[in-house]
Structures are given as C-alpha cells and as structure tokens.
Amino acid sequence: MTPRWMLRRIGFYTLIAVIMVFFAIPMLWLATEPFDRDPGLTAHWPRWTMANFAATFHNPNVGSSLINSLILCGVATVVTVTLATSAAYVLARVRIPGRGAILYLLLLLSSVVTGTAAMVPIFLMVYELGLINSRLGTAVVLSGGLLPAAIFMMKDFIDAIPPSYEESARVFGASSRQVLTQVVAPIARPGIATIVVWSFVNAWGNFLLPFLLLQDTGKQPAAVIIHTLQDEAGGVDLRALPVFSLLYSVPVVVLYLVVNRRYGFAFHGGIKG
Known part of the structure; x- marks a missing residue:
C-alpha cells in the first residue's frame, strides 16, 4: 500500500x-x-x-391534521396500488398496439407534468367537479399524480413472473380476476409493497395539493398544518414544532420498519431463479 x-x-x-x-x-x-x-x-x-407534548396538543388542529393525513394517504395509497397493479398487468400481458409509446408517455407524465406546472388545470378541474374542500377528491387527485410512475414500476415486477403460472391457473378454470388476485398479486407482493411505501411517502409529504384543494383547516393534513405552528408573537413555536415533527415522522418510519421486516427492501421483482 x-x-x-x-x-x-x-x-x-x-x-x-x-x-x-x-x-x-x-x-x-x-x-x-x-x-x-x-x-x-x-x-x-x-x-x-413531557410538557411540550401537552402544549402541542392544546392546538386543536394537531390531532385532527394527523388523522386527516392518515385518511388522505391511506385512500390515495389504496387507489394507487389497486389501479397500478391492474393497469401494469394489462400492459405486461395484453398485446396492445402502441404499448411502448404508452409506457414512455406514462414515464413522461410522471416526470414532467408534476408540481406547480399542473396546479392550475388540476384546481380548475376539481372546482368544476365540485370537489373543492373534499378529502376524498383530494385523495383521488393525489393518487392520479402517483399512478403513472407506479404503473411503470409495477410492470417491471409483473414482467418477471413467468406466464406459465397464469396459463396453469387458466387450465384449471380460473378467471382473469382470479388469475390477477390469486396468482399474480401474491407473487408480486414485493413490488406491491414497494408501491405501497412509495405512494404513502409521496402522499404524506405533499403540501401543495392539500393546501390548494382543502380550504377548511379542520380537513387539512399535517403537511399543511405544520406550516401554521406559530407562537403568540407570530414566530415559529419552538415548543410545538419539534413535537409535531416527531409525531409527523412516526407513520412513515413505522411503515418502513414493517415492510423492511417482511421484505428487507431486497426488491428484485417476480420470482428468484
């Protein structure tokens, strides 16, 4: 040396x-x-x-905002995972004309039409549908922004599953729905777990969409409420902010630990040879 x-x-x-x-x-x-x-x-x-915790929960929006975040992110994650798995299976197995162009379009939409570039048309569309200040409507919009990338990622996992497994199930009379739910989905569980964590984390940290679409403070999630924690002088409340930040990080950490314990984040898709 x-x-x-x-x-x-x-x-x-x-x-x-x-x-x-x-x-x-x-x-x-x-x-x-x-x-x-x-x-x-x-x-x-x-x-x-422990007095900081009591002082933090004196703010009536702290507890409700964390519950709102769990509701929004839970619904958005369920919708994203369900639709992404179904769409990825179709794109992986059905010979659709222009399938390659569709995949590249999904990738383009997930990387370009995001953030502030999409806020004005999204707001106008939600307003016309009468879903302003609706937690369900906001959760659906969140899932819509996550779907393109989720479909693109999920397809890689489904591509790694041998089609012979599905053909064997069809020989024994399984329907398309049964093949997807009882054959493909169990094998693709590492991929589904990846999408669950990715979708939840992205929805959990989203500030702009809930800020624009939820006008009622009682319906706003923690990502929005954390920006309103101020003391009587109008400055940052240094007693509430650390406590709220700790509570805000707990669901993401718990989800990571649960999935990491089951899969170890050694996600390679499909079946190991």
Missing part, C-alpha cells in the same frame, strides 16, 4: 464521516428537542420534560 493510496482512503472515509454527521444532526434534533424544557434550533442534550 502506497502513501498516496492511504491518503485517498483517509480522505474518502473522512468525507463519508462528514456527510453522515451532516445528516445525523437533524435526526438528533428531532429526537431530543421534543423532550427539552427550553427547545431551540440546535441539537443538544435535553433537560427532560
């Missing part, structure tokens, strides 16, 4: 350590400040108290 090689290795590991510290500091803040008697913007050893 030459001195130059050793210096490169030392520099590499130093860089990795710096990056890890950079990402660890916000996590330390999130883990300590909710329990500090005098919370601030820096991570430090807390002077333990």
Whole structure:
C-alpha cells in the first residue's frame, strides 16, 4: 500500500464521516428537542420534560391534521396500488398496439407534468367537479399524480413472473380476476409493497395539493398544518414544532420498519431463479 493510496482512503472515509454527521444532526434534533424544557434550533442534550407534548396538543388542529393525513394517504395509497397493479398487468400481458409509446408517455407524465406546472388545470378541474374542500377528491387527485410512475414500476415486477403460472391457473378454470388476485398479486407482493411505501411517502409529504384543494383547516393534513405552528408573537413555536415533527415522522418510519421486516427492501421483482 502506497502513501498516496492511504491518503485517498483517509480522505474518502473522512468525507463519508462528514456527510453522515451532516445528516445525523437533524435526526438528533428531532429526537431530543421534543423532550427539552427550553427547545431551540440546535441539537443538544435535553433537560427532560413531557410538557411540550401537552402544549402541542392544546392546538386543536394537531390531532385532527394527523388523522386527516392518515385518511388522505391511506385512500390515495389504496387507489394507487389497486389501479397500478391492474393497469401494469394489462400492459405486461395484453398485446396492445402502441404499448411502448404508452409506457414512455406514462414515464413522461410522471416526470414532467408534476408540481406547480399542473396546479392550475388540476384546481380548475376539481372546482368544476365540485370537489373543492373534499378529502376524498383530494385523495383521488393525489393518487392520479402517483399512478403513472407506479404503473411503470409495477410492470417491471409483473414482467418477471413467468406466464406459465397464469396459463396453469387458466387450465384449471380460473378467471382473469382470479388469475390477477390469486396468482399474480401474491407473487408480486414485493413490488406491491414497494408501491405501497412509495405512494404513502409521496402522499404524506405533499403540501401543495392539500393546501390548494382543502380550504377548511379542520380537513387539512399535517403537511399543511405544520406550516401554521406559530407562537403568540407570530414566530415559529419552538415548543410545538419539534413535537409535531416527531409525531409527523412516526407513520412513515413505522411503515418502513414493517415492510423492511417482511421484505428487507431486497426488491428484485417476480420470482428468484
């Protein structure tokens, strides 16, 4: 081992350590400040108290916003996973003219027509349908934005499933619905789990759509309410913000741990050879 090689290795590991510290500091803040008697913007050893939780829940929108987030994201995830699995199966198995163009169009829609570029037409469409201030309507719009990429990802998993499995089921009289729900879906569970986590996380962190479509504060999710946590002087409420941030992160972490325990995020699609 030459001195130059050793210096490169030392520099590499130093860089990795710096990056890890950079990402660890916000996590330390999130883990300590909710329990500090005098919370601030820096991570430090807390002077333990649970009073911040009581102060946070004095805000009537805290509990309802977390429930609203679970409802919105749950509905959006169910709709996205159901439609994405069905559409991906059709695109993978049915010989549709222009199938390749459809897939590229889905990829284009999922990467270009997003964010602020789509807000005006989406708002006008939802307004014309009378779904402004509707949690169900907002959940459907969220799922619509997730569907193109979800279909594109799900198709890769279904492509890895041997068609002979489905043919065997059809020989024994299985219908198309039975083939999808009892043969394809169980084998593609890693892919479905991937879409569940991806859809939930994207819907959970979405601020702009609920902010525009839900005018009633009692119906707004946590991603919107977190921007309204202010003290009496109009500044950021440093007692409520750390607690709310911790509570806000719990559902995503729990979902990740559950799926990681079952699949380990070793998603390769279909069946291992």
